[in-house]
Amino acid sequence: xxxxxxxxxxxxxxxxxxxxxxxxxxxxxxxxxxxxxxxxxxxxxxxxxxxxxxxxxxxxxxxxxxxxxxxxxxxxxxxxxxxxxxxxxxxxxxxxxxxxxxxxxxxxxxxxxxxxxxxxxxxxxxxxxxxxxxxxxxxxxxxxxxxxxxxxxxxxxxxxxxxxxxxxxxxxxxxxxxxxxxxxxxxxxxxxxxxxxxxxxxxxxxxxxxxxxxxxxxxxxxxxxxxxxxxxxxxxxxxxxx
Amino acid sequence: xxxxxxxxxxxxxxxxxxxxxxxxxxxxxxxxxxxxxxxxxxxxxxxxxxxxxxxxxxxxxxxxxxxxxxxxxxxxxxxxxxxxxxxxxxxxxxxxxxxxxxxxxxxxxxxxxxxxxxxxxxxxxxxxxxxxxxxxxxxxxxxxxxxxxxxxxxxxxxxxxxxxxxxxxxxxxxxxxxxxxxxxxxxxxxxxxxxxxxxxxxxxxxxxxxxxxxxx
Numbered sequence: 001x002x003x004x005x006x007x008x009x010x011x012x013x014x015x016x017x018x019x020x021x022x023x024x025x026x027x028x029x030x031x032x033x034x035x036x037x038x039x040x041x042x043x044x045x046x047x048x049x050x051x052x053x054x055x056x057x058x059x060x061x062x063x064x065x066x067x068x069x070x071x072x073x074x075x076x077x078x079x080x081x082x083x084x085x086x087x088x089x090x091x092x093x094x095x096x097x098x099x100x101x102x103x104x105x106x107x108x109x110x111x112x113x114x115x116x117x118x119x120x121x122x123x124x125x126x127x128x129x130x131x132x133x134x135x136x137x138x139x140x141x142x143x144x145x146x147x148x149x150x151x152x153x154x155x156x157x158x159x160x161x162x163x164x165x166x167x168x169x170x171x172x173x174x175x176x177x178x179x180x181x182x183x184x185x186x187x188x189x190x191x192x193x194x195x196x197x198x199x200x201x202x203x204x205x206x207x208x209x210x211x212x213x214x215x216x217x218x219x220x221x222x223x224x225x226x227x228x229x230x231x232x233x234x235x236x237x238x239x240x241x242x
Numbered sequence: 243x244x245x246x247x248x249x250x251x252x253x254x255x256x257x258x259x260x261x262x263x264x265x266x267x268x269x270x271x272x273x274x275x276x277x278x279x280x281x282x283x284x285x286x287x288x289x290x291x292x293x294x295x296x297x298x299x300x301x302x303x304x305x306x307x308x309x310x311x312x313x314x315x316x317x318x319x320x321x322x323x324x325x326x327x328x329x330x331x332x333x334x335x336x337x338x339x340x341x342x343x344x345x346x347x348x349x350x351x352x353x354x355x356x357x358x359x360x361x362x363x364x365x366x367x368x369x370x371x372x373x374x375x376x377x378x379x380x381x382x383x384x385x386x387x388x389x390x391x392x393x394x395x396x397x398x399x400x401x402x403x404x405x406x407x408x409x410x411x412x413x414x415x416x417x418x419x420x421x422x423x424x425x426x427x428x429x430x431x432x433x434x435x436x437x438x439x440x441x442x443x444x445x446x447x448x449x450x451x452x453x454x455x456x457x458x
Contacts, residue, residue: 049363070367078365088356091378101364152365 001062001155001188002027008057017043019212030189032203040212041192045158049082081154085161087145089133094144101152119147139170150181159191208232256414260394263334268387271343276376279350296340305400308333325406333400338390349382384453
């Protein structure tokens with residue numbers, strides 16, 4: 001899925017969080033949005049995923065704006081998946097959580113069971129399928145949340161600081177799963193992170209977002225080795241204090 | 243009828259009236275409470291205040307209102323429901339519905355915002371979102387039903403007025419205890435009181451088990 005964001009503005013009260021965002025993200029790429037906390041990264045993702053309504057500007061999905069009618073709007077929403085920093089798992093076990101998106105799409109039982117089992121297996125969670133969500137560790141919970149997002153095969157996957165505060169093993173598993181999902185489905189991935197190393201490891205292109213504005217967008221080698229904007233250079237080299 | 247048969251009949255009718263009224267009130271209150279709990283708008287707040295007021299509705303007043311509705315001159319008089327178990331159920335539904343509705347509304351409105359957001363981003367439509375929130379609030383909703391049943395089984399004023407405490411027809415445990423005391427039949431009254439207590443204990447322990455299972 002391609003994404004075209006034009007002139008996006010979003011405020012909370014008097015505070016303008018997004019100040020005219022323009023971005024174009026190509027189908028199938030892994031696009032990282034980097035920036036310090038409070039830059040507006042999560043707000044931007046929440047606008048893309050219809051959780052927030054921007055004041056002005058537009059977002060075009062595969063060249064089309066959001067349909068006004070509820071049914072096509074749900075159909076579009078169902079093509080987008082999201083994993084948050086601290087995911088909420090529903091009451092029930094890991095398998096129930098992973099199968100949630102399939103249930104609400106009326107996927108029939110044999111296929112639902114198969115796809116749920118496959119998704120859990122891909123994240124190394126097969127033995128925890130029947131474990132209650134409330135007793136899972138942070139890393140396990142995040143893997144369940146990831147499996148829950150991708151089991152419905154979204155065309156656009158939004159990842160919001162999805163490995164923050166996780167141990168290296170879980171980070172490794174989840175980053176591997178992102179690469180594999182992107183490779184096997186051709187889905188577009190937008191990764192929001194303040195971890196420049198992760199952006200470098202996963203993304204094809206990176207954008208730096210500072211104080212609600214896009215400072216620079218570039219392919220990974222160019223962005224990290226030859227940044228055009230001094231703020232990007234400061235951010236990449238770690239000189240930028242945040 | 244023997245004493246044991248008499249007590250059995252009174253106990254069965256008590257359970258039937260309280261159970262049916264709780265069931266009917268649940269069917270009315272849970273869907274409405276869920277919808278209102280999901281809407282944090284001014285009208286829902288106003289309704290919540292009205293419901294909280296109705297929590298304290300005196301059962302005798304509810305009984306009087308239902309009596310006037312069901313009496314021969316009342317709008318529902320032709321249905322001839324006065325002094326029948328069905329009339330008693332109606333009176334208890336009036337008392338129990340606001341309780342279950344109010345508690346359901348409160349527990350649904352306190353379900354984390356993230357539950358709604360998560361269901362939304364996973365592709366839930368409005369109906370699926372409501373069901374998801376209700377599922378997360380299941381333990382609280384069950385508490386609402388337990389409180390409602392407790393109010394129904396222990397209620398005396400409304401069933402006395404609407405049921406009339408007719409022997410063999412509309413006698414329930416609470417109204418019989420009242421008349422026993424009035425007639426100085428203390429032993430019989432205490433026996434019925436113990437039965438009422440045991441019934442409550444058995445039903446609450448069953449509901450508690452269900453509630454435990456719904457907890458994470």
